[in-house]
Amino acid sequence: MKKTIRDIDVKGKKVIVRCDFNVPMQDGKISDDTRIKAALPTINYLMEHGAKVILMSHMGRPKGEPKMEFTLKPVADRLSEYLNKDVLFISSPTVVDDRVRKAAADLEPGQVMLLENVRFRKEETDNGADFARELASLAEIFVQEAFGTAHRAHASTAGIADYLPAVSGFLIEKEVKFLGSAVEDPKKPFVAIMGGAKVVDKIPVIRNLIGKVDTLIIGGGMSFTFFKAMGLEIGKSLLDEENIGLAGDLMKEAEAAGVKMLLPVDVVCGREFANDTEIVTVDNDKIPADMMGMDIGPKTVAMYADVIAKAATVVWNGPMGVFEMSNFAEGTKAIAKAMAECKGITIIGGGDSAAAVEQFGFADKMTHISTGGGASLEFLEGKVLPGIAVIEDK
Numbered sequence: 001m002k003k004t005i006r007d008i009d010v011k012g013k014k015v016i017v018r019c020d021f022n023v024p025m026q027d028g029k030i031s032d033d034t035r036i037k038a039a040l041p042t043i044n045y046l047m048e049h050g051a052k053v054i055l056m057s058h059m060g061r062p063k064g065e066p067k068m069e070f071t072l073k074p075v076a077d078r079l080s081e082y083l084n085k086d087v088l089f090i091s092s093p094t095v096v097d098d099r100v101r102k103a104a105a106d107l108e109p110g111q112v113m114l115l116e117n118v119r120f121r122k123e124e125t126d127n128g129a130d131f132a133r134e135l136a137s138l139a140e141i142f143v144q145e146a147f148g149t150a151h152r153a154h155a156s157t158a159g160i161a162d163y164l165p166a167v168s169g170f171l172i173e174k175e176v177k178f179l180g181s182a183v184e185d186p187k188k189p190f191v192a193i194m195g196g197a198k199v200v201d202k203i204p205v206i207r208n209l210i211g212k213v214d215t216l217i218i219g220g221g222m223s224f225t226f227f228k229a230m231g232l233e234i235g236k237s238l239l240d241e242e243n244i245g246l247a248g249d250l251m252k253e254a255e256a257a258g259v260k261m262l263l264p265v266d267v268v269c270g271r272e273f274a275n276d277t278e279i280v281t282v283d284n285d286k287i288p289a290d291m292m293g294m295d296i297g298p299k300t301v302a303m304y305a306d307v308i309a310k311a312a313t314v315v316w317n318g319p320m321g322v323f324e325m326s327n328f329a330e331g332t333k334a335i336a337k338a339m340a341e342c343k344g345i346t347i348i349g350g351g352d353s354a355a356a357v358e359q360f361g362f363a364d365k366m367t368h369i370s371t372g373g374g375a376s377l378e379f380l381e382g383k384v385l386p387g388i389a390v391i392e393d394k
Helices: 034-048 073-083 098-105 129-136 170-184 199-210 223-229 241-256 298-309 330-341 351-359 373-381
Strands: 014-018 052-056 112-114 141-144 166-168 190-194 215-218 260-262 266-270 279-283 292-296 313-317 345-348
Touching: 014 034, 034 052, 034 073, 034 170, 073 112, 166 170, 170 345, 170 373, 190 199, 190 298, 199 215, 199 241, 199 313, 199 373, 215 298, 223 241, 223 292, 241 260, 260 298, 266 298, 292 298, 292 330, 298 330, 313 330, 313 351, 313 373, 330 345, 330 351, 345 351, 351 373
Parallel strands: 014 052, 014 141, 052 112, 141 166, 190 215, 190 313, 215 260, 313 345
Antiparallel strands: 266 279, 266 292
C-alpha cells in the first residue's frame, strides 16, 4: 500500500502537487476540463487541512521552450472558479525563478499557487536533477496526482521524490486501487475487452492478462489481424501485417491457458472510410474484397453483452469500431451500455474508451474511468510506473 495525503500531517506545510492539467484547448479556451475537476478533491483536502498548496503540470508539447500558446494561465483561471478563491499564477519562462520562490515562501495556509508549464524546461522530460531540485526547493512534501504521466520518469513526476517525501493524492490512490486489484486480485469471472487499431499496441497487455482473465474479448481494427491469422478474407480492412504471426500465437497462448478468446462473428463494412459510404453487415468469413470492416455487427454485440452481463470484473481498453462516425458507433455504444448495466466492477482503461463512455452518456455508471491512456495500458501490462514507484509505502 502506498502512502496518501491522509497519512501525513500537512498543516502549515508547503505541499507541491504534480497534477495532470494537460487539457485540450480550442482558440485559447479550455474545451474539456475533466482533468482539472479530477484533481479538485485532493486540492480541497489540502486547503481544508491548512496546507500551502503549490500545483504543477505540463500542457501540450512545448519541447523544452517557453511557448506561450502552452501557458497554464487558463488552467489557473478555471481553478480559481472551481475553488472559489484566487489561484496565484506567476508565468515564468524558467518555471522557477526568484519571484516564484518568494511567492511560494509567502503562501499562507489554505492558499494555492500554480507554476508555469513544467515542459517549458528541457530538463523536465530529461528528468534533470537540477530542475527536480529547483521544484523541490519550493516545498516540504511532494504529492503525486498525475496518473496520466506516471509512466514517465520526468523531473516533476519522479525526480522530485529524490529530495522530498512523496505521497499520493486521491486520484492516484483510486487508480492504483482499481487497476491494481484488476491485475493482481480480480473478482471472477474476469473479462478483458481489447479494442483499438493495432495489435502491436496491445500485445504486452494481452500477454499479461492471458494469465489472469477468464474471457478475452477482441474488437476494433485489430480484430482483422486475428482474422488474417485464421486465414479469413478481410478485404480492405486495417491490417497489422507484421504481427499476423503474433496474433496467431496469442490465440494459441489463450487456448493453452484455458482462456476463452472471443472475436467478432459479424462485421459492419463500409466501401470507403467515410460515414456516408455504402454499408453492409456480413459474417466474419464473408467480408467483401472491396470493402473494409468498420464496426462489430449485431450478433457480436449480443455475444459480447452476454459475457459482460455475467462478469464480476470487466476492464475495457479500445473502441469496437470507428465510433467517431455515427454509422459505425453502434458496436462501441452497445459495449458501453452493457458495461453500464453490468453489476460487477467496471473499469475503463483511459484513452478512446473513456471518450466513448463520456460521449454516449454512460460515464457515471462505471466503477472507475482511468485518467491515463498510456499509463493505464502499462499498468495493465504489469509494468512498474516510475511516478507510482517513488511514492512511499505505508
